[in-house]
Amino acid sequence: MTKKKKKLSKSKSSSYIPTTKPAGKMNLSSGNAFWWSSAILLLWCFVIYYPSLENGFTNWDDEVYVHENQMIHKLNGEHLQKIFNWENPVSSNYHPITVASLAINYHFSGLNPSSYHWTNLIFHLLNTFLVFYFIFYLGRQNLIAAWIVAFIFGLHPMHVESVAWISERKDVLYAFFFLLSMISYLRYVRQMKANYLYAALFLFVLACLSKAMAVVLAPVLLLIDYWENRTFTQKGILEKVPFFIVALVFGLLAVKVQSEGGAVATYDTFSTFQRFNFAGYGFVMYIYKFFFPLQVSTFYPYPNLTAAGNLPSIFYFTPILSIVILAASVYSRKYTKVILWGIGFYLLTVVLVLQFMSVGQVVMADRYTYLPYIGLAFILAMGFHVLWQNKQVADTLKYAATGVLVLYFGLLSYQTREACKIWKNSETLWTNVIEQFPYTDYAKVFRAYQNRGNYYGKNGRIQESLKDLNIAVQLEPNESKTYESLGNAYGSQNQLEKALSFYQKAIELDPSKASLYFNRAVVFSQQKRFNEAFQDYQKAIDLGQDLYTVLPNRAFAQMEAGQLAAALADYNTLIQAQPNHPRFYLFRGKVHFKQANYPAAIQDFQVYLNANPNDGEGNFNLSISYFQSNNLPQAQAYARKALQAGFPVSQGYRQQLGI
Numbered sequence: 001m002t003k004k005k006k007k008l009s010k011s012k013s014s015s016y017i018p019t020t021k022p023a024g025k026m027n028l029s030s031g032n033a034f035w036w037s038s039a040i041l042l043l044w045c046f047v048i049y050y051p052s053l054e055n056g057f058t059n060w061d062d063e064v065y066v067h068e069n070q071m072i073h074k075l076n077g078e079h080l081q082k083i084f085n086w087e088n089p090v091s092s093n094y095h096p097i098t099v100a101s102l103a104i105n106y107h108f109s110g111l112n113p114s115s116y117h118w119t120n121l122i123f124h125l126l127n128t129f130l131v132f133y134f135i136f137y138l139g140r141q142n143l144i145a146a147w148i149v150a151f152i153f154g155l156h157p158m159h160v161e162s163v164a165w166i167s168e169r170k171d172v173l174y175a176f177f178f179l180l181s182m183i184s185y186l187r188y189v190r191q192m193k194a195n196y197l198y199a200a201l202f203l204f205v206l207a208c209l210s211k212a213m214a215v216v217l218a219p220v221l222l223l224i225d226y227w228e229n230r231t232f233t234q235k236g237i238l239e240k241v242p243f244f245i246v247a248l249v250f251g252l253l254a255v256k257v258q259s260e261g262g263a264v265a266t267y268d269t270f271s272t273f274q275r276f277n278f279a280g281y282g283f284v285m286y287i288y289k290f291f292f293p294l295q296v297s298t299f300y301p302y303p304n305l306t307a308a309g310n311l312p313s314i315f316y317f318t319p320i321l322s323i324v325i326l327a328a329s330v331y332s333r334k335y336t337k338v339i340l341w342g343i344g345f346y347l348l349t350v351v352l353v354l355q356f357m358s359v360g361q362v363v364m365a366d367r368y369t370y371l372p373y374i375g376l377a378f379i380l381a382m383g384f385h386v387l388w389q390n391k392q393v394a395d396t397l398k399y400a401a402t403g404v405l406v407l408y409f410g411l412l413s414y415q416t417r418e419a420c421k422i423w424k425n426s427e428t429l430w431t432n433v434i435e436q437f438p439y440t441d442y443a444k445v446f447r448a449y450q451n452r453g454n455y456y457g458k459n460g461r462i463q464e465s466l467k468d469l470n471i472a473v474q475l476e477p478n479e480s481k482t483y484e485s486l487g488n489a490y491g492s493q494n495q496l497e498k499a500l501s502f503y504q505k506a507i508e509l510d511p512s513k514a515s516l517y518f519n520r521a522v523v524f525s526q527q528k529r530f531n532e533a534f535q536d537y538q539k540a541i542d543l544g545q546d547l548y549t550v551l552p553n554r555a556f557a558q559m560e561a562g563q564l565a566a567a568l569a570d571y572n573t574l575i576q577a578q579p580n581h582p583r584f585y586l587f588r589g590k591v592h593f594k595q596a597n598y599p600a601a602i603q604d605f606q607v608y609l610n611a612n613p614n615d616g617e618g619n620f621n622l623s624i625s626y627f628q629s630n631n632l633p634q635a636q637a638y639a640r641k642a643l644q645a646g647f648p649v650s651q652g653y654r655q656q657l658g659i
Contacts, residue, residue, distance in 0.1 A: 280319025616647025
């Protein structure tokens with residue numbers, strides 16, 4: 001293919017693009033400055049993010065993505081097929097590559113959170129390097145600009161959520177493929193080799209399979225064309241058609257999945273005018289937090305309306321400011337491409353999460369800035385470069401600007417390290433939200449009290465749990481999940497009637513939630529109300545509760561109720577699905593014993609004791625099984641082992657054995 005020389009635009013804008021090297025192949029070997037500077041940056045980024053590696057799971061989606069996600073608990077062809085089936089979304093999102101990556105973590109480390117955090121951080125470091133590479137290439141080997149942009153990307157505290165939150169694996173993954181796709185496309189534009197275009201399209205598909213937000217790459221390619229002074233031709237249009245088709249397919253799929261999962265608020269939840277105000281607020285506040293990240297939060301709730309039904313005044317001012325910023329960016333193209341390119345990149349990569357279409361429970365989120373801040377950082381970096389290149393600017397001003405930039409970098413580093421600690425566990429996570437949004441100011445913060453209360457309850461801190469959950473009920477009296485949590489808290493204290501009353505209230509508010517029937521069935525079982533329990537267990541299964549969560553509880557209740565054949569069938573199902581779970585053999589052995597099938601009972605108890613040889617209960621059960629089989633020596637031997645393990649073997653049974 002014969003390459004034609006491109007004509008650079010004669011507009012003023014082209015003179016403001018630093019061109020220390022000509023466009024084309026990039027030389028990374030000169031002075032090793034590229035490699036040394038990137039290595040220093042990545043090392044510093046690792047040091048600042050190191051506290052995140054010591055964090056655990058949180059109860060904000062980590063349970064859904066990891067603990068309760070049966071698709072990741074086995075790494076085989078069948079489960080991968082389920083993961084890539086769009087009818088099996090996780091948390092109302094279709095992102096199979098993300099889920100598959102979690103399956104790999106689970107395969108090698110189970111529920112050890114360290115593995116998941118290491119993976120997130122490694123991808124973030126790779127992304128930081130790719131940002132450095134991309135800006136270095138885009139700016140014609142402008143090393144200073146590349147380092148500034150990459151530093152801000154790697155160490156901005158608004159990005160901690162994307163890295164320190166295990167469930168947000170989708171951010172670091174989609175960004176990885178997104179950045180590689182942009183780099184490949186830029187190489188195509190400068191070298192006109194079709195393989196780079198094909199690679200860009202393939203990487204784009206991988207990005208969309210990691211997170212649907214990647215669909216914005218298609219219009220971003222037009223922005224790269226603008227930067228490269230490409231003329232608007234038929235060839236340029238045709239080469240991007242596949243990208244826009246991919247974006248349309250994944251975009252429609254995302255809307256369908258999120259709508260069916262209830263993640264998208266119905267249109268009448270907010271008026272069109274309110275949605276416009278939310279979008280303007282997010283657009284401006286993300287820019288504000290780019291420069292002043294003094295208070296980052298994991299949860300930015302929608303605000304209360306005033307008594308007159310209005311939003312707080314800032315929501316009416318920020319849309320106007322947004323229009324001014326966009327207009328000024330368009331006007332700036334008369335003098336430079338930098339501002340329009342940077343604001344354009346920021347807008348295109350953030351527009352889908354500006355809450356025109358309300359998704360989720362927050363008006364804005366730190367994680368939404370992960371890629372968009374590249375555009376804002378680009379403006380800052382190129383402005384700093386132009387300042388130092390301008391010989392008419394006094395050195396004093398240049399040094400002052402450098403000092404401010406260094407202080408800014410110091411602020412980012414400190415705030416990022418502190419933000420990593422917020423994600424230590426669910427208590428630190430939600431306490432941070434509560435401190436920033438007192439419940440007297442924002443009604444929607446009930447979610448923070450609810451989640452912290454759940455954490456306290458699961459860790460045996462019942463009084464603290466009840467205090468938080470009761471505040472959550474005051475703030476939002478129609479939220480079924482809070483009543484379910486109250487039921488769990490009282491159930492753990494054996495206050496069964498109170499637990500039942502809260503489960504009943506939760507079911508009245510949300511009769512389609514499977515876990516409510518499952519939890520109520522457990523309480524019914526404890527009260528020996530077996531008929532009601534079995535009805536609720538079946539209802540939970542019908543509504544989608546995980547079968548292997550229900551069966552152990554139902555089988556035990558069936559055994560207690562004397563329905564031995566049904567209990568045996570459930571334990572057989574469990575052992576077939578999970579043959580390495582020893583307690584299932586223990587309880588199936590008890591069923592066999594109750595059926596007077598002592599050989600089968602002995603066999604199951606032996607399997608259990610192979611895994612737990614010093615368990616007192618297992619040894620005692622095996623002893624009485626041998627005793628019923630008239631094998632006195634074995635009965636005596638295992639009774640002695642039970643006694644050694646501290647199991648309370650009755651005096652009467654010991655007399656029968658003669659020990």
